[in-house]
Amino acid sequence: MGSRLRLRAALAAALLAAWLPFDAAAWWNADWPYRKQISVGTDPAAAAAAGATEVLVPIRLHAGNFPFVDAQAAGGDLRFVAADDKTPLDFHLEQFDSAEGLAIAWVRMPRIAGPEASIRLYFGHPEAPAAESSKATYDAHMVLALHFGETEGLPRDATGYGNAVAEAAGRARAAGAIGFGRALEPADRVRIAAAPSLATPPGVGWTVSMWLRPGEGAANGALLTRDDGGQRLQFALESGRPVLRVGDPRQPAQLTADRALEGGTWHHVAFTLGRTARVYVDGTLAAEGALALPDLRTDLVIGAPVNTGASPAAARGAATAAAGVAGEIDEFQVSNVERGPEWLRASALAQHPQSSLLEYGADEAGGGSDYLAIVRTLAAAVSVDGWFIIALIGVIGLVMGEVVLTKALALGRAVRQNREFLINYRDAASPLARMQGDAVEASARAWPDSPLCRLYGAAHRELGVVQASQPAAASGLTPQAMEVLRAGLDAEIVGQVNRLNGRMVLLTMAVAGAPFLGLLGTVVGIMITFGAIAMAGDVNVNTIAPGVAAALSTTVAGLIVAIPAMYGYNLLATRIREVTAGMEVFANELLGRLALQSMSAPRATAEH
Helix, strand or coil, X not given: CHHHHHHHHHHHHHHHHHHHHHHHCCCCCCCCCEEEEEEECCCHHHHHXXXXXXXXXXXXXXXXXXXXXXXXXXXXXXXXXXXXXXXXXXXXXXXXXXXXXXXXXXXXXXXCCCCCCEEEEEECCCCCCCCCCHHHHCCCCEEEEECCCCCCCCCCECCCCXXXXXXXXXXXXXXXXXCEEEEECCCCEEEECCCHHHCCCCCCCEEEEEEEEECCCCCCEEEEEEEECCEEEEEEEECCEEEEEEECCCCCEEEECCCCCCCCCCEEEEEEECCCEEEEECCEEEEEECCCXXXXXXXXXXXXXXXXXXXXXXXXXXXXXXXXCCEEEEEEEEECCCCCHHHHHHHHHHHCCCCCCEEEEEEEECCCCHHHHHHHHHHXXXXXXXXXXXXXXXXXXXXXXXXXXXXXXXXXXXXXHHHHHHHHHCCCCCCCCCCCHHHHHHXXXXXXXXXXXXXXXXXXXHHHHHHHHCCXXXXXXXXXXXXXXXHHHHHHHHHHHHHHHCCHHHHHHHXXXXXXXXXXXXXXXXXXXXXXXXXXXXXXXXXXXXXXXXXXXXXXXXXXXHHHHHHXXXXXXXXXXXXXXXXXXXXXXXXXXXXXXXXXXXXXXXXX
């Protein structure tokens, strides 16, 4: 019984192992032959940003982690799919240079923690049209995003608002934190023209973030300035520390970060204004205070301000407000909402030049098919009673598989041991041929699963009983004695045949019962489908097809079990008939040999 339980468990594990790779092989679209798994790694710092959602993440591809030769030259075949391998994610390319083996794709990830914190990159479709969309990548609150990666002309807003850059000084395509940036001297500025989307009417929040690499030493100068009549908003560096100033240019309210930026290295700096004011450095809170966001509707100036308002001697920090910061900037973003600390933390982690937030898996080849999607659709449509019947059919299948395997192994042992027994029995010099008592016992130990050996032992036992009942002077075996021996051998043959046929009835039950169970599930499923249609009062193919197709799945399950059971039963029954025929032939041969031996024994005694 224990071996049977182990065999059933092994069969169940084999079926599960066969199903798991089938399910894992799910492929978003069979037209894309390659994909790469990209997941959030085990960076401990990511825990502080676990609650962030809809985070813009740059996917950095290079020759070491991406085969550019298998993708289109411009990256038009790239597709990013969510962890469920069904939902395409919005993305756009900041850079794709197949010749240099460098690319940057911005993807909006649903989360950076939990089961959704992974995506799949599909590529390799030579005829796929480009599907990137910078407008779709950013949410409605992102009103300005400058990548500074343009090869010519002014920087362009990547969001759907399309805010215009009116002027841009400095050196374009400088080394950036993410791809290319813009190098600015103290007198350089980038001016973004006023637009309704950039206005800050009462009641809204505001978030500005950028990557900054200031020059060596304690940097000073303006990062962002916005003047509107008697109101100013300015974000600057003062002795290397980020400073946020709001209000009257002559006496502004000020918020100063508690740490200074190290010169010559990239830092993520940001501020939020709303219910409160916060300054962030590298994704962590550096200052917090009660500054109000003024109503501003004028141009935004990155770098050197257009004008300084009051005289520099009239306001604190005016020396740093008259010029821009010398250094490089990259990825300048403005949101018309107060972003949460988790979102800013996630952005800083994901966008860092040496970010370890993402892990790039190996390339997978092969592709899938629509068949897998159909299977998943059917599985989702199967009702509870349908799953119950499928489970019952699965149990029958496990029992059927165990019977077929055990019977096949037992018959294989019986045939092999029959062959070995006959070789020894038909050797005239062997003790078996002379039917010696010790030889009979030895053969029973050597070939315990041989039906012929068991017939031989039964004949030896019956012969002993017959000889003990005959008179001592009797010569040979009488006809009555031969009938007794024949009856004993027939009884043993019947016993051996019954043993060989044991549990074969389970296969006949599987052949006959599994399809009927499947048919029952189909009928019940169709009844439920049409009942649901009658209740809804809506008849269309989308409501009928899934239910009917799922109902038919129980019949399919029954046939999947019944067909192998039928073939297994016929194969095993044929082999059992062959072994049975061999036993009948051997019984006749054995009776003949016993008769000859009994006749020769008295003759030999008379001659002596």
